[in-house]
Amino acid sequence: MMKTAAPALSRLESLFGDLLELSKARLSFLVLVTTFVGFMVGWQGPMDYVLLSATLLGTALCAAGAAALNQWWERDLDSLMKRTRNRPLPGRRMHPQDALLFGLFFSLAGLLVLALFTNYRAAFLAFATIAIYVLVYTPMKRMSSLNTLVGAIPGALPPLIGWIAARGVYDLEGSLLFAILWFWQMPHFLAIAWMYREDYANAGCVMLSGSDESGEMTSRQAFLYALCLLMVSLLPAILFFNTAVYFFGALILGAAFAGCALHFMLRRDRPSARLLFLASIAYLPLLLGLLLVTQR
Incomplete structure (x- = not known):
């Protein structure tokens, strides 16, 4: 009995791991965090935990569904890259039709939760996040290096989803959350694109780093976007949506992040690109946490 139960348990664990990978669990968690921040910054009055839970659940389902649809579409491309060839679809541990149904079901379920x-x-x-990510950004990766600019849009929409769920209206303060996430993604993605430029080229992805052998253009753009991020991140305090404490905290964080981008621009090698990538991972939660604890 024990001998037959062990393989079954192992298969269940393997399936669960594949489903987590299909839904890009770490990326989906980041989506949840930014949605939560958008909701909390936008909320006014006694907390409505039912509304908050529905916002997070709906967004989580949409994020998981979009990730699955993206991997279903890119399964052939993923098989050509070292960093993605062991995903469930290129690794042949999951049938493409199952991934497609998973993606459609979770996306529709998430949209229904949010709508109701x-x-x-x-x-x-x-819906716009899913549509741009799957139907525009995904095929665009093989057509134009501008895909990074487009791909940053669905990545920046989750905090605005949280804000709209809380406030019910679009306004300047909510738009600043979108802008911060959009500008943050550019040096983040450019660092990744440089680190894995050969992998992307082998798969036929048209990335800026692919035609930039010296790294001059890629690193310069990463630095310019980091400077823009620094300036945009200060606007919540400048426009009196937040406090002076936030202003100086955002200034320090932004200057440190821009410094890493400058280091990448000067060195233009894999270690400096990796440092910028790691700095981007540290910067975002620190800035969002600061935004939350210092809001008026």
Whole structure:
């Protein structure tokens, strides 16, 4: 009995791991964090935990569904890259039709939750996020290096979804959350694109780093976007949406992040690109946490 139960348990664990990978669990968790921050910054009055839970659940389902649809579409491309060839689909541990059904079901379920329990504006933004990510960004990776600019849009929409779910209206303060996430993604993605430029080239992805052998253009753009991020991140305090404590904290964080981008621009090698990538991972939660604890 024990001998037959062990392989079954192992298969279940393997399937669960594949489902987590199919839904890009770490990326989906980041989506949840930014959605939560957007909701909390936008919320006014006594907390509505049902609304908050519905916002996070709906967004999580949409994020998982979009990730699955993206991997279903890119399964042939993923098989050509070292960093993705062991995903469930290129690794042949999951049937493409199952991944497609998973993606469609989770996406529709998430949109339904948002539409029924939050508001139609939040549901529409979630739909736009899925549509741009799957139908525009994914095929664009093989056509133009501008795919990075487009791909940053669905990555920046989750905090705005949280804001809209809480406030019900679009306004400047909510738009600043979108702008911060958009500008943050550019040096983050450019660092990744440089580190894995050969992998992307082998798969036929048209990335800026692919035609930039010296890294001059890629690193310069990463630095310029980091400077823009620094300036945009200060606006919540400058426009009196937040406090002076936030201003100086964001200034320090932004200057440190821009310093890493400058280091990448000067060195233009894999270690400096990796440092910028790691700095981007540290910067975002620190800035979002600062934004939360210092809000007026």
